[in-house]
Amino acid sequence: MKKRKNFIMKIEDNIETFNSLLKRQGFIWGPSPEIYGGLAGFYSYGPAGMALKNNILFLFRKELRALGFGEVECPTVMPEIVWEASGHLERFIDPVIKCKKCESIFRADKFLKEKLPNTMIDGLSFEEMEYLIKSNSIKCPECDLEFENIEDYNLMLKTKVGSGNTAYLRPETATTTYLLFNRLDQVLRRQYPLKVFQFGKAFRNEISPRQGVLRMRSFDQFELQFFISKEQEFNFEEFDSVKHTKLPLLDWKLQNKNIEIPNQIDLENAINEKILKKPAYAYCLYLSYYLVSKLGFPEEVLRYRQHSPNERAHYADDAWDLEIYTQQFGWVEICGIHDRTDYDLKRHGKFSNQNFEVRMNIDSNEKEVPQILEIAYGIDRIIYTLLETNFNVEKDRINLKLSDNVAPNQVAIFPLVKNKEKIRLLAKKIHNDLLQELIYSYYDESGSIGKRYRRQDELGTPYCITIDYDSLEDNTVTIRERDSMKQIRINISEILLIIKNGIQKKKE
Ligand SMILES: [Zn+2]
Known part of the structure; x- marks a missing residue:
């Protein structure tokens, strides 16, 4: 993760600049529909916001596939009985x-x-x-x-399906994933823990959403589930390789002492000191951090906060929130890690008359209803906090210091003059060649070079490349790095390598 000091100082006076950037550059628009005055709690993403979101999803999916997760997608509308069984009707x-x-x-x-x-x-x-x-x-x-x-x-949005069957828009993706349990048990070949995730819309009818994009009534969730045996929760193989990871854990007892930023603690120590109960749950905290660490949050803005026993959701035995510190809204939950026990499958088993008891250990004939550990990300909140914590105002320019792997554009291509056809053609060729290599290249020929640079700085584009008269003669271009604003001359054949490995490689 990137280390940065004084993050609290820099944005304070610039919140208005930041909020207008979100709209001006097409990250987030709303409340939607803007032309009709907007309905609180509903927002739209512009092209830059969608590109950022897709990059985050791509990274998450890639990492989770490597860890053996399968992905599912379920309907956003479910009949009343589902929410009766899940407890949402009574307790949400x-x-x-x-x-x-x-x-x-x-x-x-x-x-x-x-x-x-x-x-x-x-x-x-x-x-x-x-x-x-x-x-x-x-x-x-x-x-x-x-x-x-x-x-x-x-908080659930109620609707009618067909001729009048009451249904609800799902308030979380998790429950809809659990309804697939017996199917998943089969296709994932009973190799416990079963690891599954779902990305998609969820809906909450907030009474008066006031925190802008943080309290959407329609929002994106990315929720990971482990179906796991009781025995595995305490004897979890993967924990061994991550047990020395240090995380800033703020348990609810520390919160009562008004401590806001906790010390980093080793996960193994957290178990020994009974801050955490189960190694498999501790692994979930690690995993929630590992995925987020790929996105480029400054490390000092992050903490884990435990829910007090009264604050926990109705299904949770233990719950921690991964929070990011923001200027505009203070600490913001971007992920909840929940020990949901066997609550969900027991309830759905009972309401649907299905038997969800399975044999989870090959050495034993005993059957049990799986426990569930959940890592629930709010993607919109990740996007907002990532943008705010990477927003910088440097003298006369805005610099959005997004990581190369999430920035909406990885590189922008500028022909120096657009009415010189040969320069344009070369610039377009370079742009298209990069797209072929799956690099998110953006082509821009309008306005002065200075304006074009500023626009890309505001979008967080790590590199800009200018094609000029000399390029036609000697096959070289100027590449500019966003953060240092350094410009160097390179051969066209080197572009791909530099974008992939960073400009430092070239300087060495
Ligand atoms: Zn009144």
């Missing part, structure tokens, strides 16, 4: 307070946090929050009337 709810007079509606916990900043709200029960509302006579900000009871508000 936010506490809300409604004003009897003006019908304003607020999320009770968020509202209380604002009104009572010195009180710990996370994990309080409905009754405890109601008590706080009454004892502090908290009132509707619109009409000064006192709030009464807290109500349940289910």
Whole structure:
């Protein structure tokens, strides 16, 4: 991972510049539909945002294939019984307070946090929050009337299928993956742990999403599942090779002491000190970090935060969030790692009258319902935090320091003058040859060279290549590196090598 100091200083005054960059360069647009005023919680990706997203997905898929994961894709709409079984119908709810007079509606916990900043709200029960509302006579900000009871508000988007069967848009991909369990057991040839992931849309009907792109009502998840035996959770082969990885683990007891940035701790020590219970779960923390480390986050913006027992989702025995520190929103969860136990398969087994007990150990005849360990990434949040933490303002230019492997364009090709046909043709040939080599090349012939450089700096393009009159004579071009702004003259035949290996190789 890249090391960078003073990341907190640099962006502070530039949030507006950053937000306008997201729109101007076509990363993220919204709320959508913009021309009709926008609906809160819905956003669109422009070409640069989609290219970045696809690069992240490509990297994740490549790594996971190497680790033996299979990918599935399920429908985004599922009948009511699925969500009854999963527990989402009953328990995927936010506490809300409604004003009897003006019908304003607020999320009770968020509202209380604002009104009572010195009180710990996370994990309080409905009754405890109601008590706080009454004892502090908290009132509707619109009409000064006192709030009464807290109500349940289910976050799932409800719909009708066909002639009126109630269904819901999925609030997570995970549950839809679990419904395939007996199929997966067969095609993955009962080699436990079964490793599966799913990428796709999920929907949450947030009451009043205010954190921009961080609280989308329609968003992309990338969720990994391990179906694993109880015995394997404690005796997990792959843990041995990663047990000395150090991660910044902030358990919930440390949070109660108001510690924000924890020390790095060895995963084996974390097990020994009972911060983590199971080696297989510790491996999931490692894996969640390993994939993210490929994307180029500065290391000091990252931490793992454990949920307090009250904060955990209804299915979780242990839960940690991988968080990134941002200027605009503070610590942002980009990934949740959940020990879901055998909760999901037991429930779906019961509701569907299927037997999900399987023989998981070849040396034993005993059957059991698999445990599930989950690594759930929010792709949109990865995109936002990656952009914000790599955003730099340097004197008179914006430099988006994205890694070569995720930048929307890996290289941009500029003919120095566009009305000189031979220069254009050579530039287009170089561009097309790079595309043939699966390099994401971008061709741009409009505006001054200075403007073209600035545009690519804002898109995070690591290299720009200029083709000029000399190129026609001696087959050389000028290549410019984004971060150092160094320009060197190279032979056209060297372009591919430099893009793949970095400009340093050439300098040596
Ligand atoms: Zn009111």
